[in-house]
Amino acid sequence: MPAHSAPLWELNNIFKAFYGVQALKSVSLTLYPGEVHALLGENGSGKSTLVKCLAGVHQPDRGEMLHQGQAVNLHHPVEARAHGVATIFQEFSLVPSLSVAENIYLGRQLRYPGRVVNWGGMARATEQVLQRLNLHIDPQAIVRNLSVAEQQLVEIAKAISQESSLLIMDEPTAALGLDETNRLLDLIRDLARQGKTILYISHRLDEVFAVADRITVLKDGRHMITEDRAKLDIDQVVQLMVGREITQHYPKVHHAPNPAFCLEVRGLSTRKGVNNVSFEIRRGEVFGLGGMVGSGRTEIARALFGVDAHTAGEVYLEGQRVRFRSPAQAIGAGVGLIPENRKADGLFFNFEAHPNISVSRLRGMLLGPFLDLRRERRTGREFIEKLKITRNAMEKSVRYLSGGNQQKVVIARWLYSRARLLILDEPTQGIDIGAKLDVYNVINELTAQGISILLISSDYPELLAMSDRVAVLRDGCILHVTEAKHLSEYDLLAIASGASSVQAAPAGVTG
Amino acid sequence: MRIILNGLGQFFRSAVAGPLVALLLVIFFLQFTSDRFLDEGNFSNVSLQVSVVAIAAIGSTLVILVGGIDLSPGAIVALTSCSLAILVKERGYSLEEGIAIVLLMGAGLGFINGFFATYGRIPAFIVTLATFSAYRGAAFLITDGTPIFSVSPRLRPLFYDEWLGIPRPFFYTLGLFILTWLFLRYTIIGRNIYAVGGNEAAARLSGVKVNQVKLLAFVIAGVMSSIAGILTSAQLNSGSPNYGVGLELKAIAAAVIGGASLAGGAGNVIATLLGAWIVAIVQNGLNLNTVPASWQEITLGIIIVGAVGLDMWRRDIGEFVNRAMRLVVPQREPPPYSPEGGAAPPPLSEPGASP
Numbered sequence: 001m002p003a004h005s006a007p008l009w010e011l012n013n014i015f016k017a018f019y020g021v022q023a024l025k026s027v028s029l030t031l032y033p034g035e036v037h038a039l040l041g042e043n044g045s046g047k048s049t050l051v052k053c054l055a056g057v058h059q060p061d062r063g064e065m066l067h068q069g070q071a072v073n074l075h076h077p078v079e080a081r082a083h084g085v086a087t088i089f090q091e092f093s094l095v096p097s098l099s100v101a102e103n104i105y106l107g108r109q110l111r112y113p114g115r116v117v118n119w120g121g122m123a124r125a126t127e128q129v130l131q132r133l134n135l136h137i138d139p140q141a142i143v144r145n146l147s148v149a150e151q152q153l154v155e156i157a158k159a160i161s162q163e164s165s166l167l168i169m170d171e172p173t174a175a176l177g178l179d180e181t182n183r184l185l186d187l188i189r190d191l192a193r194q195g196k197t198i199l200y201i202s203h204r205l206d207e208v209f210a211v212a213d214r215i216t217v218l219k220d221g222r223h224m225i226t227e228d229r230a231k232l233d234i235d236q237v238v239q240l241m242v243g244r245e246i247t248q249h250y251p252k253v254h255h256a257p258n259p260a261f262c263l264e265v266r267g268l269s270t271r272k273g274v275n276n277v278s279f280e281i282r283r284g285e286v287f288g289l290g291g292m293v294g295s296g297r298t299e300i301a302r303a304l305f306g307v308d309a310h311t312a313g314e315v316y317l318e319g320q321r322v323r324f325r326s327p328a329q330a331i332g333a334g335v336g337l338i339p340e341n342r343k344a345d346g347l348f349f350n351f352e353a354h355p356n357i358s359v360s361r362l363r364g365m366l367l368g369p370f371l372d373l374r375r376e377r378r379t380g381r382e383f384i385e386k387l388k389i390t391r392n393a394m395e396k397s398v399r400y401l402s403g404g405n406q407q408k409v410v411i412a413r414w415l416y417s418r419a420r421l422l423i424l425d426e427p428t429q430g431i432d433i434g435a436k437l438d439v440y441n442v443i444n445e446l447t448a449q450g451i452s453i454l455l456i457s458s459d460y461p462e463l464l465a466m467s468d469r470v471a472v473l474r475d476g477c478i479l480h481v482t483e484a485k486h487l488s489e490y491d492l493l494a495i496a497s498g499a500s501s502v503q504a505a506p507a508g509v510t511g
Numbered sequence: 512m513r514i515i516l517n518g519l520g521q522f523f524r525s526a527v528a529g530p531l532v533a534l535l536l537v538i539f540f541l542q543f544t545s546d547r548f549l550d551e552g553n554f555s556n557v558s559l560q561v562s563v564v565a566i567a568a569i570g571s572t573l574v575i576l577v578g579g580i581d582l583s584p585g586a587i588v589a590l591t592s593c594s595l596a597i598l599v600k601e602r603g604y605s606l607e608e609g610i611a612i613v614l615l616m617g618a619g620l621g622f623i624n625g626f627f628a629t630y631g632r633i634p635a636f637i638v639t640l641a642t643f644s645a646y647r648g649a650a651f652l653i654t655d656g657t658p659i660f661s662v663s664p665r666l667r668p669l670f671y672d673e674w675l676g677i678p679r680p681f682f683y684t685l686g687l688f689i690l691t692w693l694f695l696r697y698t699i700i701g702r703n704i705y706a707v708g709g710n711e712a713a714a715r716l717s718g719v720k721v722n723q724v725k726l727l728a729f730v731i732a733g734v735m736s737s738i739a740g741i742l743t744s745a746q747l748n749s750g751s752p753n754y755g756v757g758l759e760l761k762a763i764a765a766a767v768i769g770g771a772s773l774a775g776g777a778g779n780v781i782a783t784l785l786g787a788w789i790v791a792i793v794q795n796g797l798n799l800n801t802v803p804a805s806w807q808e809i810t811l812g813i814i815i816v817g818a819v820g821l822d823m824w825r826r827d828i829g830e831f832v833n834r835a836m837r838l839v840v841p842q843r844e845p846p847p848y849s850p851e852g853g854a855a856p857p858p859l860s861e862p863g864a865s866p
Contacts (some may be wrong), residue, residue, distance in 0.1 A: 139732050184580075220747070236521075290547065305716070306642070307716075322567075324716075326720075327715055327716050327717070327718055328718040328719070328720055330718075331717070331718035332718070337716055339713075339716060344710075344712060345716055346711055346713050346716070347710065347713060348705075348706055348709040348710050348713055348714075348776070349704075349709060349710065349776075350705060350707070350709035350710075350776035351709060353704075355702065355706075359702070359706055359714070359717045359719070360717040360718050362699045362702060362703075368701070370697040370698060371696075371697050371698065371699065371702060373697070375849075377526045413717065
């Protein structure tokens with residue numbers, strides 16, 4: 001525990017809004033030299049925004065930032081780096097085609113007089129950095145050929161080599177195994193002893209409690225607490241992250257359970273991180289998948305939809321054994337997927353709303369061998385009215401629609417294609433409250449018709465309120481399956497973050 | 512009938528309007544420069560000149576629509592014209608048989624391009640750069656580098672005969688463009704061509720067989736190039752490995768002048784036809800004014816940059832005009848944006864706890 005000397009950084013009453021959404025509301029944070037400071041909060045609590053202000057990516061709307069007592073404005077990441085801030089973001093910032101040494105010294109190559117690059121010096125310096133981290137990676141290795149974990153470690157080595165006073169680590173262990181994680185935690189303690197400050201962001205509370213000196217919790221863009229780790233326990237922290245009960249209305253409609261199974265999954269594994277997963281979904285049931293980012297939820301969706309190949313396990317749809325090798329086969333059998341990233345994977349920006357809706361079942365628009373464009377417009381208009389999509393959605397590219405309207409267009413696509421099982425991956429991410437309610441009502445309407453839903457959401461109150469049953473995942477395994485009403489947000493977070501060691505419950509149907 | 516009228520309406524509101532206006536402007540200005548420009552004979556002349564480029568440009572447009580690029584049309588013209596000459600003159604096939612074989616050959620050459628660009632996962636630019644070289648090389652190989660003349664007395668009429676006083680190639684071109692337009696607009700595959708070009712990942716997740724669609728675009732492009740090769744042979748009653756040099760660039764130019772986006776998913780084949788006509792008419796106008804060929808090439812360059820630039824900068828120009836208008840004409844302030852219908856300003860409470 002460092003003595004409380006003069007603070008390295010003081011952030012006072014920081015405000016930041018994006019397009020009318022207030023991401024940070026008067027948040028303050030003080031960082032001392034030589035401390036490991038954990039920043040905690042659920043998705044959307046403002047952690048990333050705060051960190052990006054420190055890294056010069058975003059500029060606060062209001063509030064002051066003091067570096068060793070001096071007020072500074074960081075307009076650009078380069079300025080943050082000049083003030084000793086090094087950041088390891090979740091998304092990698094390495095150049096895949098360059099070597100480890102070139103990446104570590106990217107943009108600040110060692111040179112001889114006369115601007116000639118000093119390759120030998122760079123290789124030796126890289127070796128020293130890697131040695132300090134106790135990493136066995138060849139400085140000349142091309143980054144593309146390294147494993148994800150190794151790339152993550154190179155990223156950390158790069159940040160450390162910059163001789164910075166503040167190291168920001170955003171989910172640094174997400175891609176690491178247990179050994180590598182432990183090594184990283186040792187390294188963090190070591191760096192703190194050398195007087196460096198580490199701002200550590202992680203969903204994994206066990207790690208946080210193993211390494212942090214102080215803990216700050218954010219909730220909905222507000223500062224909840226900053227306290228010494230020794231004075232906190234995991235329970236308190238989870239309670240603070242979850243916060244008081246949100247008074248949002250979830251219009252969940254419960255139906256009488258239908259005994260027939262729509263989907264049965266037995267021992268499903270893939271190379272992309274799904275590990276012996278078994279569950280089943282009844283007709284008209286909403287089955288929720290809870291877990292942290294990277295816990296394997298999206299990967300289960302991809303495996304069921306025929307994107308990722310199965311290495312083991314069996315899948316039954318409506319009692320029939322199915323083996324989808326492509327999304328086309330899955331769609332043909334009545335499965336629909338609303339992908340997590342609707343802009344990149346869901347929408348056709350070169351189309352208006354109606355071709356976006358008809359695309360997965362164009363055969364239904366045929367008149368003889370030709371497309372009936374008038375029927376397509378008519379169908380488009382019906383869905384626009386049914387889902388309350390903005391009226392002019394058929395006159396312009398879906399690029400110009402709001403996030404909520406865009407999402408409803410993608411939902412309409414699967415309503416039109418008559419999916420029997422619909423996989424919703426983060427269906428309400430980034431859309432406003434009104435559109436969220438519309439999405440919930442669509443879910444109710446679908447389940448009333450006997451359509452089954454696999455719901456993936458990082459918004460835990462939403463997941464628990466809208467699901468009939470919930471499975472909690474961690475590291476690609478299902479740890480716990482239960483009725484949603486028997487699971488509290490607290491328990492969900494505790495299991496998913498590894499704070500509570502629930503042993504894998506039998507993944508069968510309960511109740 | 513109603514479908515056609517609907518289509519025409521769409522047509523003028525959309526992609527075709529810009530190139531059409533540009534074409535009319537070009538005609539308007541060029542008719543001042545030469546008395547012969549509006550002659551009936553000159554129109555026939557241009558429609559002959561434009562046909563080979565325009566037909567090759569159909570293929571280029573399809574490939575560009577799926578997000579690819581095809582550099583091989585010129586080489587396919589050379590190889591198919593030589594093949595037709597050899598088949599008919601030296602191997603004793605009838606003209607009809609020869610044409611049928613050469614069309615199949617075009618499909619096969621396009622298939623090779625498409626196969627490597629999709630299942631082979633090599634960028635289309637690289638694949639067709641390779642076949643750009645290899646197909647013309649094959650044409651030199653089978654002819655020993657010498658042109659074959661006087662292929663068949665029945666070949667020239669395909670190009671020079673007239674229907675209703677208009678040269679036949681005008682009708683071939685128009686027919687192929689209308690067929691392609693209908694194909695793109697009214698068939699599932701046509702729609703999927705736009706979907707794949709617009710967002711390949713989304714298309715795959717919507718059940719579109721992305722590789723098949725892309726492959727088909729390349730195959731059609733190969734067939735169109737072989738038709739261009741047959742017409743070139745008919746024009747000169749010969750086959751030569753030197754035919755079609757630079758054709759691919761003119762075909763791509765026609766597509767982009769017509770507004771096709773090299774990013775894929777956006778473009779209209781009728782606009783491509785207008786683009787080909789713009790290129791041909793400007794060249795014709797310069798010819799009539801005895802402007803040297805070197806200046807014609809430079810002019811083509813200026814047209815390409817100008818046409819695509821206008822499209823790219825359209826929004827900026829519009830914004831600039833708007834801003835200028837706002838300076839002159841005072842406007843009402845728009846209501847402030849509020850995400851949830853008039854939210855209150857954020858409360859200024861809860862200062863951070865400091866240690």
